Amino acid sequence: MTTVLIIGAGDMGERVADGLAAGGRVRRLLLAGRSAVVDAAAATVASARDCLVEAIRLDASRQDEVAELLSRARPDLVVHCASLRGPWAMSGRSDPAARAIAAAGLGLRLPYQLPLVLSVLRAARDAGYQGPVANLSFPDVTGPVLARLGLAPTIGLGNAAMMQLRVRAALRAARPEQPAPLIRVLGHHAQVFDVMQARPPADPDQRCRVYLGEDGQRDDTLAYQAPPLAPGPRYNVVTAAAVLPVLEALLPGAAPLRHSTAAPAGLPGGYPVRIADGAVTLDLPPGLTEAEAIACNERMAHGDGVESIDEDGTVHLTAASRQAVAGIAPELAEPVAVTDLADRAALLDSVLA
Template sequence: MSTVLIIGVGDMGERLAAGLAAEAGVRRLVLAGRSQATVAAAAAGIASSSDCLVEAVRLDAERVDDVAELLVRTAPDLVVQCAALRSPWALAGREDEVARGIIAAGLALRLPYQLPVVLAVMRAAQLAGYSGPVANLSFPDVTGPILRSQGLAPTLGLGNAGMVLRRVRAALRTAEPGAEPPLVRILGQHAQVFDVMQAREPADPEDRCRVYLDEDGRREDALAYRAPALEPGVRYNPVTAAAALPVLGALLPGAAPLRWSTPAPLGLPGGYPVRIANGSVALDLPPGLTVDQAVAFNERMGRGDGVERIDEDGTVHFTPACREAVADFAPDLAEPLAVGEMAARAARLDALLG
């Protein structure tokens, strides 16, 4: 019976906690977050609606020593990292020039909100000698390769490619009700998810997610865009949770193997088909697709989030379109961003956004 530590108990953290509490193999959940009231309320609700032991812990997850101490004390079998300094949805509905420009630039410009907590968690895992799996929800398609450059890559990411897989399966159920679903393998990047969720098929076939069916990897990319449309917003969260929970269950000790698609396995950019077994993750690419080809595709698609390239030391360079989006009010936001500059850039964002 397993212990799972969930860091960050916002809407997604609580959804994943509730799903894990229903897993037969989970005996104990440790919920950790900055707000004691929020964490305690989530823990009380989950404890009252499941047979799982639930512990609430106040934690500033940017404090590496505190996270390391919690890892040693709780000895989790799985760590689920859901925390960020600001939610990706935090600017939803804002119409001021600054917010519109930063949204148009792509999520990569907000890396200073997405990277620091997961970076601290991975440093804490190293400090504590924790060798179990870590699943990261915070912009994994881009934070994963940055962390890999530091020797700190989580086991895998959550959401994104798995959400596309869920959408494909929904389209298949509609097309063939009652039929046994085929094996679905997805190659795709976070920037492509919005078109998938809104059922907007890109005109250029090269810009579509790649969908591979059955063992032979038959291409059916259009299926990614055939499920009912969902406008961007927190309604995506149930789909994200449904994409993540099979992965988390498969990472538990003694779990059955799983073939799925996830972002950032082993710190790679974008999302890939994987096999999860015995707590380890391996790529599960279809016949004829090489790792180099898969990575090159996801790196190209990552430009939709504003990432031109990531250097070997983790420095992020932004695309011309990203730079143009903020050129009129804060061109410095799109200067190359090194890992050690995240705090200063976050402060700059805070000053602009309020």
């Protein structure tokens, strides 16, 4: 009985659960969350799909609780979708604090995105869990932080995969009678919003990279040609469609998959990958070295306000990020240390209150 544990029962957690249940490859879904929302989400999926669905009350910040659940349930795959405050939590706000924090880039809000996935990966280590862990919580940056700590998830979700879907949509509109070629995307979370809004950066070096076919013919403009979609929770529909092939490819007995997705083995940003027999390897086009691909994504991370990551996982923010919050709480843009996440999240809460 193939079992998948999804941690986080918000909108994305429920969408992922429903997609996996609809796919027919998963027989048993464990949907874990800390509030009554998980009960409603599990009941909805169980009512709509032919799949066993169990709601589990779980506080993902409680490492011991997560370890106990992993030891007891022995899932074939863990999908992490939880955060302390979701990326759309400030939608609709136009007050000075919200505007400043949004302008600083998502890196500033790392204290909301990192703590729960850190707890889950530590719990997996404690429980001796050896299966794959897929992370949807800001994987382009949380992935490399976790890798510095020896806790890299198997793979990240979304972002580069969303860009790949946008490329596919552009190709489908331009050549409806032709099958899509192999699409490989190198891109960072910081580039997703321009791609989704069909807004190519004026500087070609700031665009995500698109490679077509086995020979990797370059056509970055395709990422910006699908119909524009304004930022908001509607992006979750595209995110869910982008992550499901990756998750299904990680299940026992799955067929191999070539796809683009975020943070394989904790690398920064997103890459073309090959998933086969539970293993994830890079699938870079000819002429693109791993070192060049990593360096490109590290540069693009500046768009999220991330300047660099130390060997102990401390994240340094860019000068632009620091400037954005200088007038409201300059201490928000000090280096983000793994040991200081709770205090920094509390500071963010107080500024946004």
